[in-house]
Amino acid sequence: MAIRSLGICVSVAAFAADQASKAFVLANADTLAAGIPVFPGFNLIFHRNYGVTFGFFQNVPWWGLALVATAVVLFLVVSLIRATQAAEAIAYGMVIGGALGNILDRLRFGGVTDFLDFYLGTTHWPAFNLADAFVVCGVGVLLIFTGREKVASSEISK
Numbered sequence: 001m002a003i004r005s006l007g008i009c010v011s012v013a014a015f016a017a018d019q020a021s022k023a024f025v026l027a028n029a030d031t032l033a034a035g036i037p038v039f040p041g042f043n044l045i046f047h048r049n050y051g052v053t054f055g056f057f058q059n060v061p062w063w064g065l066a067l068v069a070t071a072v073v074l075f076l077v078v079s080l081i082r083a084t085q086a087a088e089a090i091a092y093g094m095v096i097g098g099a100l101g102n103i104l105d106r107l108r109f110g111g112v113t114d115f116l117d118f119y120l121g122t123t124h125w126p127a128f129n130l131a132d133a134f135v136v137c138g139v140g141v142l143l144i145f146t147g148r149e150k151v152a153s154s155e156i157s158k
Helices: 002-027 062-082 086-109 130-157
Strands: 036-039 042-049 112-120
Touching (some): 002 042, 002 062, 002 086, 002 112, 002 130, 062 086, 086 130
Antiparallel strands (some): 042 112
16 A cells, blocks of 8 residues: 555656646746746747647647546556556656646646757757656656566576
8 A cells, every 4th residue: 555655646746746837837928938048958938739749649639639648547547556666656656647737738728838948059859848757757767667577587587
């Protein structure tokens, strides 16, 4: 039960951090529309993404994207419930919290609020938000965790 609770707490924290950061961006949308340099290579900017990663699938209705994301979250919740290790629960919590943050944006605005703009010279990485960062980090932890388990199980079978 403690592992599941850890994952739920991480999920709530990721969701809250994402929504608080987006509330700040929305409250300052006029100022951030043109972008504000923070340091070389990083700007804060207000951008609404109506697609998914890198703006793909912009022609899919917002409710379709929200429905698919909700189905994925339900699968992840089941995975969190079945988690046996703290790292696994934390990773699932990060992905769930981030996904829920972006789902809420789609329900409220029809698209996702992005504001983190990293660049090198004149080449910009597509803007993203904290929810995206939580999802990527959570998936990364799951990949590392899965890789370590496979290595450990192959060592045992030798």
